Amino acid sequence: xxxxxxxxxADGLRPPEADGGLAQVFRRRYLLRLLVRRELKARYKxxxxxxxxxxxxxxxxxxxxxxxxxxxxxxxxxxxxxxxxLFSGMVLVNLFTETLHSCTRSxxxxxxxVKKVFLPRELFPxxxxxxxxxxxxPGFGILLAASAAYGWxxxxxxxxxxxxAFAIVVVLGLxxxxxxxxVNVYFRDLEQVVDILMxxxxxxxxxxxPWTHVRDQAPDxxxxxxxxxxxxxxxxxxxxxxxxxxxxxxxxxxxxxxxRAAVSLAVAxxxxxxxxxxxxxxxxxFAEEL
Amino acid sequence: xxxxxxxxxxxxxxxxGGGADVPPSIVIDRVSKRFTLRHxxxxxxxxxRAMRREKLSETxxxxxxxxxxxxxxxxxxxxxxxGSGKSTLLKLISGVMRPDRGRVLVRGxxxxxxxxxxxxxxxxxxxxxxxxxxxxxGMGEREIRAKFDQIVEFSGVQRFLDNQVxxxxxxxxxxxxxxxAAHTEPDIFLIxxxxxxxxxxxxxxxxxxIRELRGEGRTMVIVAHDIRMLTQLCDRxxxxxxxRKVFDGDVAEAGALWRExxxxxxxxxxxxxxxxxxxxxxxxxxxTAS
Numbered sequence: 001x002x003x004x005x006x007x008x009x010a011d012g013l014r015p016p017e018a019d020g021g022l023a024q025v026f027r028r029r030y031l032l033r034l035l036v037r038r039e040l041k042a043r044y045k046x047x048x049x050x051x052x053x054x055x056x057x058x059x060x061x062x063x064x065x066x067x068x069x070x071x072x073x074x075x076x077x078x079x080x081x082x083x084x085x086l087f088s089g090m091v092l093v094n095l096f097t098e099t100l101h102s103c104t105r106s107x108x109x110x111x112x113x114v115k116k117v118f119l120p121r122e123l124f125p126x127x128x129x130x131x132x133x134x135x136x137x138p139g140f141g142i143l144l145a146a147s148a149a150y151g152w153x154x155x156x157x158x159x160x161x162x163x164x165a166f167a168i169v170v171v172l173g174l175x176x177x178x179x180x181x182x183v184n185v186y187f188r189d190l191e192q193v194v195d196i197l198m199x200x201x202x203x204x205x206x207x208x209x210p211w212t213h214v215r216d217q218a219p220d221x222x223x224x225x226x227x228x229x230x231x232x233x234x235x236x237x238x239x240x241x242x243x244x245x246x247x248x249x250x251x252x253x254x255x256x257x258x259x260r261a262a263v264s265l266a267v268a269x270x271x272x273x274x275x276x277x278x279x280x281x282x283x284x285x286f287a288e289e290l
Numbered sequence: 291x292x293x294x295x296x297x298x299x300x301x302x303x304x305x306x307g308g309g310a311d312v313p314p315s316i317v318i319d320r321v322s323k324r325f326t327l328r329h330x331x332x333x334x335x336x337x338x339r340a341m342r343r344e345k346l347s348e349t350x351x352x353x354x355x356x357x358x359x360x361x362x363x364x365x366x367x368x369x370x371x372x373g374s375g376k377s378t379l380l381k382l383i384s385g386v387m388r389p390d391r392g393r394v395l396v397r398g399x400x401x402x403x404x405x406x407x408x409x410x411x412x413x414x415x416x417x418x419x420x421x422x423x424x425x426x427x428g429m430g431e432r433e434i435r436a437k438f439d440q441i442v443e444f445s446g447v448q449r450f451l452d453n454q455v456x457x458x459x460x461x462x463x464x465x466x467x468x469x470x471a472a473h474t475e476p477d478i479f480l481i482x483x484x485x486x487x488x489x490x491x492x493x494x495x496x497x498x499x500i501r502e503l504r505g506e507g508r509t510m511v512i513v514a515h516d517i518r519m520l521t522q523l524c525d526r527x528x529x530x531x532x533x534r535k536v537f538d539g540d541v542a543e544a545g546a547l548w549r550e551x552x553x554x555x556x557x558x559x560x561x562x563x564x565x566x567x568x569x570x571x572x573x574x575x576x577x578t579a580s
Contacts (some may be wrong), residue, residue: 011313013395016385031425038422042413045454116408117426118385118400287386288325 016118019233020283022276032120035127040134042066045259054135058094062087069208079210081150082240088147088242089207089235095132096169096231099199102128104194105186107283110290122276125181129174143242151246158241161258165237168230168264175272181276186287187219205235211254221266227254232262237261313397313518315478315509316360316383321392323353323378323533334496353393356531362397362477363507367520369548369577370530376513380480381505383511398477398509403468410467412456416447419455420470427474437473444495456469465492472499479503481512497523507536517545 001166025032044050065086072075094096106124107114114121204209204226214226226232236253244251254260328347330336339346353375360366368376381387381396384402409423420441424434442448445466447458455463481500500523504510514520520527520541527544528536531551535542 012397013313013317014397016383016394016400017388018487019385028425030431031422034425038411038418040413041418045413112408113426117402119426186379238335281561284388287381 005187011072011146017284019118019150020120020122021280022122022126023127025122028120028123032123032127032130032172036130036134037121039127039131055138058090058139060089061094065090065208073104075209078269080178080251081243084147084152084243084246085210085239087143087281088238089205091136091143092165092169092235093176093202093207093231094139095136097128097201098135098171099132099177100131100180100194101172101198104180104191105175107181107185107286108176108290114181115287115290121286122178122279125174125177125279129177130172131169131286132172147242147246152242153245155241155245158245159263161237162241164258164261164265168234168261169270171265171272172230172268175275177270178272178275178279185282185286193272201210204229205231206239207235210251212252215218227260230267233257233261233264295558301345314359315362315364315397316358316511317393317395318356318358318379318383319393319395321353321356321379321382321389321394321425323375323387323413324349324390328422328563332471337418351533353382353389356530356533356535357392358528358538360509361513362509363504364526365510366528367503367524368511368513368546369517369520369527369544371548372530372550374530375533376530377482378533380482380511380513382480384480396478399428399474400478400480400510401471401474401476403471403478403482408499410455413453413454416442416458416466419466422471423472426470429474433496441469441473444472444499446492461489461492468496472496472503472507475508477508481507481509481514483511492559517548521545 040051046052047053049056062083066083069087070082076082076188103125106128107121112125113119114124135277180190182195207213211226213221213230219225236257240253240257244253306532320497326347326349330339330346337347354381356375358379364578367381370376377531378387380402382389383396383445384400385396409426410419410420414422420438421434424441425431429437442451445462445468447462447466450458450462455466479500480573497519500510500580504523510524511518512524522543527537527539528535529544537547
């Protein structure tokens with residue numbers, strides 16, 4: 001293996017793939033910007049609604065959850081301002097699932113490019129993450145407007161928590177996304193697994209129902225496992241920031257929420273480090289496997 | 291300078307160019323590359339093959355202990371029949387693939403005309419594609435802006451610049467792709483089979499551009515099946531056979547060897563012995579290796 005060889009020799013000779021890695025993505029940010037723009041433009045080209053489609057899916061999800069869970073099953077009466085509660089979790093969960101979904105397909109979807117031109121391959125998952133962030137922004141704007149309409153006022157602790165929650169989701173999403181993108185090159189089955197996982201993720205965070213239902217109905221070890229999920233902390237923090245201040249403030253969040261969230265961020269950072277390492281190793285054989 | 295250098299490298303012994311004062315721009319040092327062909331990918335296929343006692347995968351050497359040193363300003367023709375490993379070698383130089391054994395070192399910026407058009411996105415307009423593809427090939431924003439008019443003029447697609455590329459004829463598509471790649475001004479230019487496309491006038495223009503780039507002292511490695519053109523364009527020929535370098539020296543001599551090989555393969559094909567010119571031939575794996 002050539003890994004031990006110095007990256008650049010005195011006479012300027014270097015291995016051609018020396019320009020790879022996650023750090024290089026930042027150096028090629030102009031290309032990254034163009035890739036994101038291409039993704040946004042190309043995905044909805046030729047459809048009448050265009051970028052509008054990125055609103056339709058969450059709108060339908062929201063409507064179904066609100067009527068079935070909120071109205072028919074009575075959650076609307078158990079949780080004050082249920083629409084805001086639901087939506088504040090949903091924007092964050094959508095950001096995560098969309099990142100994971102598109103990262104998983106990012107390398108296989110750019111197969112012709114990966115096989116023909118040498119680029120830092122990390123560009124593709126990072127571009128997918130940025131596209132998801134672009135889709136997240138309008139939803140977040142709607143959330144702010146809706147919360148304000150329900151009497152929300154920003155609090156420093158709440159906003160700090162929101163930043164923490166956002167960081168958890170982005171770091172964890174990119175970390176898992178890098179892993180999934182790399183593994184999917186070798187086993188395309190992963191695309192299916194990730195799609196199924198998205199349903200599981202939606203229902204294993206306190207987005208559609210409050211976490212207290214798990215506390216009251218499930219055994220202790222299930223509750224422990226449930227609360228250990230970094231996404232549970234992230235969603236709770238978003239609700240704490242954007243839903244809670246507008247309510248009667250009698251809702252009990254999971255114990256040690258901020259401490260758990262800090263641990264979650266550390267876990268997410270570890271996942272990102274692992275994903276980066278896995279991707280860097282796996283990408284050496286991308287051109288052959290695709 | 292080229293005739294001296296090629297004479298010395300002829301036996302493949304002068305890997306590090308003994309005595310030459312200019313540092314080389316490409317060093318390929320005892321490189322081997324082995325490919326695995328998987329016959330079965332799904333569990334079902336694997337069980338069926340296992341029950342029939344057939345092999346699940348085969349490996350073959352795409353490159354076997356190849357060494358080559360290219361000095362700055364040289365124009366090298368890589369020759370060989372399909373499956374002889376010349377495209378694999380080009381991919382190793384570009385960094386798209388990594389060698390299993392040995393090392394590849396390069397100096398300066400590399401750009402490849404390896405299946406140009408890999409970076410063109412059909413849903414984007416010609417204008418958007420110029421920016422995107424030029425960025426993929428390593429140009430910065432300012433550089434692209436400065437060369438934009440030149441690229442467009444060279445491609446001759448001015449009228450359709452704001453149309454989506456998917457409506458382009460294949461000739462226009464290739465012309466645009468070549469125009470972008472030909473203006474990247476790399477130190478090392480890799481060209482694979484692209485000169486076979488386009489109408490005769492445009493082909494002449496491409497050749498003129500390549501001569502111009504050669505005149506500027508850029509290093510070039512060219513793969514093509516048009517031996518007559520290669521003989522005119524290059525000053526050094528490397529002949530590949532079954533993943534091994536069999537000749538390195540005068541381009542006309544390399545061309546003569548290529549004609550012999552082709553003759554042998556044709557004879558073998560007409561007499562019904564498969565298409566393998568010699569023992570352990572890899573003709574059956576053409577698609578993957580070339």
